[in-house]
Amino acid sequence: MFKKVLIANRGEIAVRVIRACREMGIASVAIFSDIDRGALHVTQADEAYLVGPAAARESYLNIAKILEVARRCRAEAIHPGYGFLSENAAFARACAEAGVKFIGPPPSAMELMGSKTRARTAMQEAGVPMVPGSAKGLSLAEAEEMAVKVGFPVMIKAAAGGGGKGMRLVKTPAEMKSGFETAQSEALRSFNDGEIYVEKYIEDPRHIEIQVLGDEHGNVIYLGERECSVQRRHQKVIEEAPSPIVDEDMRQRMGAVAVQAAKSAGYTNAGTIEFLVDAKHNFYFLEMNTRLQVEHPVTELVTGLDLVHLQMRIACGEKLPFRQEDVTFRGHAIECRIYAEDPDNNFFPSPGKITSLLRPSGPGVREDSGVYQDWKVPLDYDPMLSKLIIHAADRPSAIARMRRALDEYFVGGIKTNLSLFRRILEHPDFVAGRIDTGFLDRLLTAHAAAPDPANGLAEIAAVCAALFAATAQSTNGINDVSKSGSGRSPGVSAWKRVARTEGVRDE
Amino acid sequence: MMYEVTIAEQLYRVELTRTAEQWKCRLDGRELPLDVVFLQNGALSLLLEGKSYEAKQETVGTETNVVIGHERFGASVRDPRSFRSRLRAGANEQGVKKVTAPMPGKVVRIVAKVGDQVEAGQSVVVIEAMKMQNELKAPKNGVVKKINVAEGAAVEAGQSLAEVE
Numbered sequence: 303m304f305k306k307v308l309i310a311n312r313g314e315i316a317v318r319v320i321r322a323c324r325e326m327g328i329a330s331v332a333i334f335s336d337i338d339r340g341a342l343h344v345t346q347a348d349e350a351y352l353v354g355p356a357a358a359r360e361s362y363l364n365i366a367k368i369l370e371v372a373r374r375c376r377a378e379a380i381h382p383g384y385g386f387l388s389e390n391a392a393f394a395r396a397c398a399e400a401g402v403k404f405i406g407p408p409p410s411a412m413e414l415m416g417s418k419t420r421a422r423t424a425m426q427e428a429g430v431p432m433v434p435g436s437a438k439g440l441s442l443a444e445a446e447e448m449a450v451k452v453g454f455p456v457m458i459k460a461a462a463g464g465g466g467k468g469m470r471l472v473k474t475p476a477e478m479k480s481g482f483e484t485a486q487s488e489a490l491r492s493f494n495d496g497e498i499y500v501e502k503y504i505e506d507p508r509h510i511e512i513q514v515l516g517d518e519h520g521n522v523i524y525l526g527e528r529e530c531s532v533q534r535r536h537q538k539v540i541e542e543a544p545s546p547i548v549d550e551d552m553r554q555r556m557g558a559v560a561v562q563a564a565k566s567a568g569y570t571n572a573g574t575i576e577f578l579v580d581a582k583h584n585f586y587f588l589e590m591n592t593r594l595q596v597e598h599p600v601t602e603l604v605t606g607l608d609l610v611h612l613q614m615r616i617a618c619g620e621k622l623p624f625r626q627e628d629v630t631f632r633g634h635a636i637e638c639r640i641y642a643e644d645p646d647n648n649f650f651p652s653p654g655k656i657t658s659l660l661r662p663s664g665p666g667v668r669e670d671s672g673v674y675q676d677w678k679v680p681l682d683y684d685p686m687l688s689k690l691i692i693h694a695a696d697r698p699s700a701i702a703r704m705r706r707a708l709d710e711y712f713v714g715g716i717k718t719n720l721s722l723f724r725r726i727l728e729h730p731d732f733v734a735g736r737i738d739t740g741f742l743d744r745l746l747t748a749h750a751a752a753p754d755p756a757n758g759l760a761e762i763a764a765v766c767a768a769l770f771a772a773t774a775q776s777t778n779g780i781n782d783v784s785k786s787g788s789g790r791s792p793g794v795s796a797w798k799r800v801a802r803t804e805g806v807r808d809e
Numbered sequence: 810m811m812y813e814v815t816i817a818e819q820l821y822r823v824e825l826t827r828t829a830e831q832w833k834c835r836l837d838g839r840e841l842p843l844d845v846v847f848l849q850n851g852a853l854s855l856l857l858e859g860k861s862y863e864a865k866q867e868t869v870g871t872e873t874n875v876v877i878g879h880e881r882f883g884a885s886v887r888d889p890r891s892f893r894s895r896l897r898a899g900a901n902e903q904g905v906k907k908v909t910a911p912m913p914g915k916v917v918r919i920v921a922k923v924g925d926q927v928e929a930g931q932s933v934v935v936i937e938a939m940k941m942q943n944e945l946k947a948p949k950n951g952v953v954k955k956i957n958v959a960e961g962a963a964v965e966a967g968q969s970l971a972e973v974e
Contacts, residue, residue: 642939644911651939652912654966658851658865681913681938709879712865714851717912724879759862760882762855763875764821765834766864767884768812769845769853770875772825772832 303618304328304378307405309343310368311383314672314688315596316343319381322610323348331377333368335361337680342672349375356682362386365393369400379403379617381610385684388593389416405617407516407592411567415590419461419499425587428566430559433578433586435501442482445500449478452502458482460489461497468492471503506738507578509533510545510585512560513601515609516570517616523626524557525601525609530576531737532726534649539719539742540726541597542636543604546697546735547583556585557626563590571616572598572609596639596689599670603635603693634700635693638708642685644717645746653681658714662707666693666700679716687718697735701727725749813887906948908971910964914938919960925953927973934958934970947973 308331309319316332320343323330332347337356344350351371354361361367363386372380380402382388391409398404406412415421419438426432434452436444439461449456449472458481460468468489472481482498490496508531516522529545530538548556560575567590574595576588598609607629615623643649659675671688673679679687692707694700705727711720726732729745814821824835834841844856848863855862867874867881875882914936921933932944933953947953955972958964 647911650911650943651914651941653938654913657868660852660865681915683939685939685941705879712852712876714865714867721879721881759877759880760816760819761821761836762857762862763864763877763880763882763884764814764816765823765836765841765843766853766855766862766866766875766877767814767816767873767882767886768823768825768834769832769855770864770866770873771812771886771888772810772827773847 304403304614306331306375306377307614308333308368308372308375308377308380308402309347309383310362310380311386311388312338312341312343312362312672312683313686314670315383315385315594317346317672318670319383319610320346322608322614325608326611326614328614331371331375333362333371335682337682340677342674342677351375356680358386358683365390365396369396369402372397372402373400377402379405379614381405381613382593384593384596389591391416403617405613406571407569407573411569412592414567415592418589421589422587424566425563428562430563430566430587431585433501433504436499438499439497440499442479445482445498446475446478448500449475452500455503455505457501457503458485459499459501460485460493461495461499468498504578504580504586506740507580508545508547508738509538509576509588510548510556510579511574511576511591511595512556513595513598513609514560514564514569514573514575515612515616515622516564516573517622518570518619519621520565521622522561522564522569523622523624523629524560525605525607525629526631527553527556528574528595528597528600529737530597531739532732532742533739534742534746538597538639540636540638540723541600542634542697542700543600544631544634546737547579552583552585559585559587563587572613596686597637599668599689599691600635600637603668603691604631604633605629606632633693633695634697635691636700636704637689637691638704638723639686639719640688640690640711640713641719642679642687642716643719645719645722647717649719650717651681651685652717653679653685654716655679656713656715658712660710660712662690662710664707664710666703667691667707668693687713698733701733811889813889815885815887816882905954905972905974906951907969908933908945908948908973910936910945910966910968910970911943912938912966914943914964916958916960916962916964916970917942919956919958920944921947921953921956921971923953923956927951927953933973936964936970945970949973 306329307323309316320330330347332343332350333353334344335354335356353367354364380397387393391412394404394409414424436448455473458470458472468485470481470485472478486496486498511528513525527545527548528541528543530541532540563575572594574591577585578588579585602609642652644652655678656675668691673687692700692704694703708723810825812823814823822837826833832843832845834843846854848854852863852865862877865876867876875884917937918935921927927947929947929949931947933947934945935942951973954974958970
């Protein structure tokens with residue numbers, strides 16, 4: 303086993319990997335930017351080195367600097383976490399050249415899966431089911447022909463597209479020409495590439511993914527599915543395992559396809575094949591994520607396996623310690639991603655100091671967090687603070703347990719999306735497992751139209767608000783002095799201060 | 810001490826008196842036998858006729874919420890004797906209105922110039938935090954009187970970025 307591993311990441315995933323290192327007797331090395339000196343991953347690691355200023359491209363994305371640190375501290379391997387450099391094939395190559403093991407798949411597999419059209423072609427050749435459509439660029443006439451063949455509605459997509467740009471939904475043949483031309487001109491403007499292809503549009507699909515694990519001796523297995531349909535702007539919010547709609551037969555079929563896809567790409571280590579699933583439970587390849595996923599803990603809880611431990615062992619050249627038939631699933635797991643953003647105000651990000659942090663615990667609760675009380679959440683990175691993961695015997699008890707844990711969870715000083723989860727977990731469609739990728743948008747629209755009614759607790763809240771105000775006053779001297787503080791010199795009376803900050807305007 | 814608390818447009822008059830060990834409380838003139846203990850992390854435990862409530866205060870920028878269990882109440886508290894409260898109550902749509910930063914961030918773009926005529930809801934400044942850009946909009950129709958920040962500047966929550974009159 304490795305003696306020392308560098309973790310090229312920050313936040314909860316860096317802490318997660320550090321924990322695995324400690325459990326395995328591996329020395330852990332953190333890297334950090336200027337602003338992250340006090341971050342949890344720095345304090346938890348055995349060693350920590352500064353790699354640059356707050357801006358990620360100069361620190362957490364600075365390949366040369368990270369490899370220099372790895373060399374200096376003699377780390378044998380680098381775990382990239384997710385995000386940052388985790389799917390960067392150039393980084394994986396640079397690691398190999400520097401004689402450091404990259405804990406992940408070979409760069410060739412990363413490159414193949416990183417290109418939409420190449421991945422599509424390769425997966426089609428491997429017999430993986432794809433959304434019906436074309437794998438290559440089309441002219442308008444060819445696109446019209448393809449649309450008729452796969453049936454309307456269709457999605458017109460730019461081959462170089464991303465982030466929703468260069469995409470048009472076309473519902474009838476009459477809209478085809480204008481849809482094609484808009485998508486093409488948008489693609490030309492945004493990506494300088496007008497290549498367009500056509501896919502059948504899957505209405506209200508589910509997003510279900512299969513975890514795979516491959517060793518460097520040709521063995522690939524799957525570890526069941528995760529249902530990730532609760533999303534906002536293609537960002538997952540809640541994940542669970544198993545999926546409410548996947549039975550053993552469907553799991554085996556999806557698993558076999560995922561293993562086939564991974565094998566054909568020469569894939570090793572942990573990876574995820576994402577599928578779109580239509581109303582008739584047909585599944586189609588969407589993409590492969592060539593890294594450990596944010597939501598890996600739900601798989602860990604239902605399989606009893608530790609994916610990060612397994613990643614380390616695979617990267618060391620060990621064979622998978624079990625076979626497909628040894629993998630069993632127990633109970634139900636749900637994960638909520640806690641973000642520093644305000645669900646009542648258009649999901650505005652909310653960095654800043656965490657003034658209060660109360661964490662859930664008790665039976666079946668796991669929290670993978672990257673923060674602590676009194677830490678200032680920097681504005682430079684992703685707003686995910688923590689992941690709350692629940693395990694229980696079945697789906698209804700997991701939902702009940704998650705609600706209970708959320709009631710125990712409190713973050714003060716910054717806004718979080720905690721209140722959103724309550725709404726989701728009480729929604730009859732979620733409870734019934736009737737979810738698709740449009741579920742959360744529909745819930746948010748309905749909620750904006752009819753917010754929660756006031757209830758009997760309001761009186762108690764009013765008393766508490768007064769108590770908080772009364773005690774704030776006794777500790778601060780004066781209630782709520784304006785932060786601008788221009789007149790805050792000692793000796794100036796509170797009355798004058800108030801007059802200056804509020805009463806007098808300086809026109 | 811009397812507090813006027815507004816929650817969901819409903820006004821509550823809460824009168825608090827601190828005795829040696831406890832608080833005496835009248836809610837809209839009605840005596841409430843409170844048992845209050847302040848906990849760590851700024852939370853408070855309230856026992857009222859045997860029922861136990863744990864309340865937390867969520868203060869973000871200029872907003873204050875009281876959280877009890879999973880319920881969240883936006884509360885504004887006014888001490889009617891305070892000069893400042895009276896001033897604030899008299900404030901209205903007239904005069905200068907500020908564009909304030911709802912959260913810390915970096916100014917990535919200044920859309921309006923001093924002297925520009927803007928309409929309520931029109932973008933004035935764009936700030937970025939956590940990989941997301943947010944347009945901050947004019948609070949009223951008027952003329953941009955002042956821009957207080959430069960592109961690239963780091964700003965704090967509640968900071969005044971511009972003024973519209």
